[in-house]
Amino acid sequence: MLVRGILCGVALFQTFVEASPLPHDAVPRYFQKTPFTRREISVSRIEQELGPLLSPGSGIFLPSDPEWSDLNERWNTLAPPDIEVVVQPAKESDVPIIVRYCNDNSLEFLAVNRGHGFTTSLGVFKGVQIDLKQLTAITIEKTGKSAIFQGGVRAREVMATLWDHGYVTTTGSAECVGLVGPALGGGHGRYEGLYGLVLDNIIHLNVVLADGSTISVNETSHKDLLWAMKGAGHNFGIVTSFKLKIYPKKIETWHYHNYFWTQDKLETVLGELNKLQDNGNSPTLLGSTYGQIYMNKTLSKTEAILWWTFAYAGPASEAEKILQPFNKIHALSEEMGDVPYPEIVNPQNTGMASCGAAPYAISTVLLQTYNITTERKIYELFNKNVALYPELGETARLFYEGYAVKGMQAVDPASTAYPHRDENHLVFISAAVPKGSNLYEPAEKWAKDSWDLWNAGQPTRKSATYVNYATGNKYESQESIYGYEPWRLDRLRGLKKKYDPKNRFRFFVPIVPH
Ligand SMILES: Cc1cc2nc3c(=O)[nH]c(=O)nc-3n(C[C@H](O)[C@H](O)[C@H](O)COP(=O)(O)OP(=O)(O)OC[C@H]3O[C@@H](n4cnc5c(N)ncnc54)[C@H](O)[C@@H]3O)c2cc1C
Numbered sequence: 001m002l003v004r005g006i007l008c009g010v011a012l013f014q015t016f017v018e019a020s021p022l023p024h025d026a027v028p029r030y031f032q033k034t035p036f037t038r039r040e041i042s043v044s045r046i047e048q049e050l051g052p053l054l055s056p057g058s059g060i061f062l063p064s065d066p067e068w069s070d071l072n073e074r075w076n077t078l079a080p081p082d083i084e085v086v087v088q089p090a091k092e093s094d095v096p097i098i099v100r101y102c103n104d105n106s107l108e109f110l111a112v113n114r115g116h117g118f119t120t121s122l123g124v125f126k127g128v129q130i131d132l133k134q135l136t137a138i139t140i141e142k143t144g145k146s147a148i149f150q151g152g153v154r155a156r157e158v159m160a161t162l163w164d165h166g167y168v169t170t171t172g173s174a175e176c177v178g179l180v181g182p183a184l185g186g187g188h189g190r191y192e193g194l195y196g197l198v199l200d201n202i203i204h205l206n207v208v209l210a211d212g213s214t215i216s217v218n219e220t221s222h223k224d225l226l227w228a229m230k231g232a233g234h235n236f237g238i239v240t241s242f243k244l245k246i247y248p249k250k251i252e253t254w255h256y257h258n259y260f261w262t263q264d265k266l267e268t269v270l271g272e273l274n275k276l277q278d279n280g281n282s283p284t285l286l287g288s289t290y291g292q293i294y295m296n297k298t299l300s301k302t303e304a305i306l307w308w309t310f311a312y313a314g315p316a317s318e319a320e321k322i323l324q325p326f327n328k329i330h331a332l333s334e335e336m337g338d339v340p341y342p343e344i345v346n347p348q349n350t351g352m353a354s355c356g357a358a359p360y361a362i363s364t365v366l367l368q369t370y371n372i373t374t375e376r377k378i379y380e381l382f383n384k385n386v387a388l389y390p391e392l393g394e395t396a397r398l399f400y401e402g403y404a405v406k407g408m409q410a411v412d413p414a415s416t417a418y419p420h421r422d423e424n425h426l427v428f429i430s431a432a433v434p435k436g437s438n439l440y441e442p443a444e445k446w447a448k449d450s451w452d453l454w455n456a457g458q459p460t461r462k463s464a465t466y467v468n469y470a471t472g473n474k475y476e477s478q479e480s481i482y483g484y485e486p487w488r489l490d491r492l493r494g495l496k497k498k499y500d501p502k503n504r505f506r507f508f509v510p511i512v513p514h
């Protein structure tokens with residue numbers, strides 16, 4: 001007899017696992033006539049049946065458990081998935097067991113790591129969350145040329161662990177995001193100029209497919225899937241671990257320089273940023289150049305200000321030569337410093353403090369250059385909306401991201417499913433919609449109006465969306481996300497038929513929608 005009270009929580013779970021008998025009335029899966037017979041299965045039943053199949057240290061959590069709200073935290077709470085049970089595997093080998101159990105019981109499943117996936121397409125999910133947060137091992141290989149990362153690692157630990165051992169690799173730039181999530185769709189970060197996207201560094205993936213089988217994906221094993229995992233991977237499998245290239249760190253510190261400017265500098269700043277980006281030829285060591293336009297009431301009560309931060313892999317003297325044009329633009333205030341790589345996240349506002357959850361309305365585009373006329377219009381729209389909706393103005397921000405892109409652009413675009421190597425900037429607007437307010441529509445309209453302006457600002461180009469920044473907004477076409485060349489989506493759809501014919505992976509920016 002299983003007592004509910006002792007089943008919750010990772011720590012107590014071991015006792016349960018050792019007890020391990022199947023509930024008396026459970027029919028072993030190999031005796032079941034058809035796997036799809038149990039649509040009404042209860043969550044406590046799932047816990048009773050699945051628990052004994054998993055390795056010690058695994059956890060199964062129900063909404064009544066005290067850990068529930070922490071476990072289900074996600075960055076964007078606007079349209080969250082409907083999670084009925086959380087299963088936390090202790091070992092990679094638990095993942096196929098969970099997937100098969102879900103298949104046998106007509107349950108949907110969704111892999112989650114750090115919960116920063118923000119597309120509203122996740123909102124149609126209802127079922128079992130496979131939470132990979134216990135799978136965090138990082139193993140540097142003896143060659144010093146690669147490391148194996150489990151599917152639940154987070155950028156923060158990846159950056160710190162490698163740095164401590166004298167290495168770096170490509171990660172997202174915010175320390176709160178996972179590594180695999182970003183990697184499956186791209187993975188833009190500070191080492192992109194040197195080493196490309198995170199996905200450009202993948203050597204091997206251990207993948208659990210929709211039918212619960214476990215396969216190796218690399219140049220000699222399921223090579224067709226390797227292509228798809230590099231850019232559309234969320235649609236194909238669960239990565240329990242993968243092998244990435246790593247590199248000697250070469251330097252001791254990164255230099256940062258941050259500036260606050262008033263709005264009248266917008267044209268000058270963006271003009272200099274375009275010169276610096278130089279159609280993809282920006283200095284490879286100038287890893288990240290981010291801007292935010294937002295209301296800073298200390299600086300102005302009525303007008304949004306500009307904040308820009310630059311980070312350079314190397315000494316201040318080299319960096320400041322590149323930044324001379326920006327030093328000439330009169331700033332309200334500025335600060336600079338030199339820090340070890342894992343600490344560069346803080347002055348650049350991508351540290352843990354920047355990762356707060358909220359119901360965000362977002363729109364996002366990829367750009368080659370900043371259209372300055374357009375940016376002025378978007379700026380004016382921003383101030384106008386802040387005046388109309390002060391509550392939205394509290395959190396609304398325009399984000400401008402410029403990475404060094406040489407490493408990313410050196411890779412043949414056809415060689416991976418990532419379609420947007422000719423884009424130089426990731427740009428978006430976000431505003432938190434206060435709970436219970438009637439500001440959802442104005443926030444969405446503001447996001448859409450900004451999106452329209454961004455696209456009108458590149459009249460000869462087609463709108464492009466980074467899959468990991470896709471919002472789920474109806475106006476984002478599949479082509480804008482997965483590529484306009486017809487062979488790209490054809491190939492992806494063909495691979496879906498082969499590797500996920502029942503379309504079990506269809507919640508994160510689906511290739512084959514419902
Ligand atoms: C604050 C913030 C900062 C960001 N910074 C960057 C950045 O610098 N660079 C960048 O490229 N992107 C960035 N992103 C976007 C980021 O790439 C995506 O949000 C990504 O999905 C986050 O991964 P996660 O593990 O944190 O989120 P999750 O929500 O846990 O995962 C997102 C999706 O990935 C899939 N998934 C996760 N883990 C696995 C796995 N092991 N196997 C298979 N599928 C899996 C699931 O479908 C899941 O729905 C940022 C997002 C936010 C919110």
Ligand SMILES: *[C@@H]1O[C@H](CO)[C@@H](O)[C@H](O)[C@H]1NC(C)=O
Nearest residue numbers: 203204216217218219220221
């Ligand atoms: C690819 O996977 C196969 C099967 O697991 C393995 O034997 C081979 O060593 C792998 N190749 C690489 C480059 O990792």
Ligand SMILES: *[C@@H]1O[C@H](CO)[C@@H](O)[C@H](O)[C@H]1NC(C)=O
Nearest residue numbers: 260295296297298299332333
């Ligand atoms: C506003 O600007 C001041 C002065 O430059 C800065 O110190 C502060 O952190 C900013 N506040 C916010 C909320 O960004």
Ligand SMILES: *[C@@H]1O[C@H](CO)[C@@H](O)[C@H](O)[C@H]1NC(C)=O
Nearest residue numbers: 371373374456457458459460
């Ligand atoms: C910039 O945007 C405007 C519309 O805002 C457009 O008319 C113009 O052609 C764009 N410039 C370039 C170089 O694309």
